[in-house]
Amino acid sequence: MEEQSLTIDQILEWYLCAGVDETCGEKPFAAPPVVDSVPVPVIGLSVRQATSGLAQAVNTACQSAREICSKINTLEELRTAVENFEGCALKMTAAHTVFGDGNPQAKVLFIGEAPGADEDRIGVPFVGRSGHLLDKMMAAVGLSRKDVYICNILPWRPPGNRTPLDSEVAVCLPFLKRQIDLVDPDYIFILGASAANSVLNTAETISKMRGKWFEYQKTNGKKAFVLASFHPAYLLRTPGQKAKAWSDLLRLRQRLNDENG
Ligand code: URA
Numbered sequence: 655m656e657e658q659s660l661t662i663d664q665i666l667e668w669y670l671c672a673g674v675d676e677t678c679g680e681k682p683f684a685a686p687p688v689v690d691s692v693p694v695p696v697i698g699l700s701v702r703q704a705t706s707g708l709a710q711a712v713n714t715a716c717q718s719a720r721e722i723c724s725k726i727n728t729l730e731e732l733r734t735a736v737e738n739f740e741g742c743a744l745k746m747t748a749a750h751t752v753f754g755d756g757n758p759q760a761k762v763l764f765i766g767e768a769p770g771a772d773e774d775r776i777g778v779p780f781v782g783r784s785g786h787l788l789d790k791m792m793a794a795v796g797l798s799r800k801d802v803y804i805c806n807i808l809p810w811r812p813p814g815n816r817t818p819l820d821s822e823v824a825v826c827l828p829f830l831k832r833q834i835d836l837v838d839p840d841y842i843f844i845l846g847a848s849a850a851n852s853v854l855n856t857a858e859t860i861s862k863m864r865g866k867w868f869e870y871q872k873t874n875g876k877k878a879f880v881l882a883s884f885h886p887a888y889l890l891r892t893p894g895q896k897a898k899a900w901s902d903l904l905r906l907r908q909r910l911n912d913e914n915g
Pocket of ligand 1 (some may be wrong): 770773779781783806
């Protein structure tokens, strides 16, 4: 078959469709990205063919993530598996895999969205401005990183801190679910809409979800009680909403107190 070359506009459109919206190096990709041995086609295909190739690659990557997770029994094994996983293109632009922090035996799990620039540089979740606010919020209800475990729905930073794509969340979700199983928390406190939508499998707004208890079904048959609230980055931009986040944290504190009798 004769190879047909694309115009620069078409190539850029293809990259945009694939979620690449920022350049972060001197060199372009030397070859099309490969997702679990399935090369994502670039040259000689229409944008529509390329996106259907991408959808297929995403399915393959999701399946591969699920298979990997089914064989994993410890958090450290999971960390290594995530670090070695090649099925999410975000890894190509990230400096570090940001897996989790805090106490793996904690009763409370905090889940955020994705690493930002500081987290990507250091390799630990919530260490930048949002993280400092989160530490203060937790301290205000008597919690610290010794009492809780913290992770994100994505272990790699989306370029320019853009909102994660559905495909990226779908590929990484099996890892998050396994992480939840292995930490086995009684309570999950979710930070922000995109994490809440992914964990609770809903499209509801955070304003509607916050302040209410939900349940999350773990694969061990047990449930975790879930609260969702505003993301600290949003609170930094919108300090007028801090009172609501405070009341959500108090709700969690109350439940922990009740449990301790
Ligand atoms: N925002 C997040 O959602 N997670 C981090 O780790 C940092 C900022």
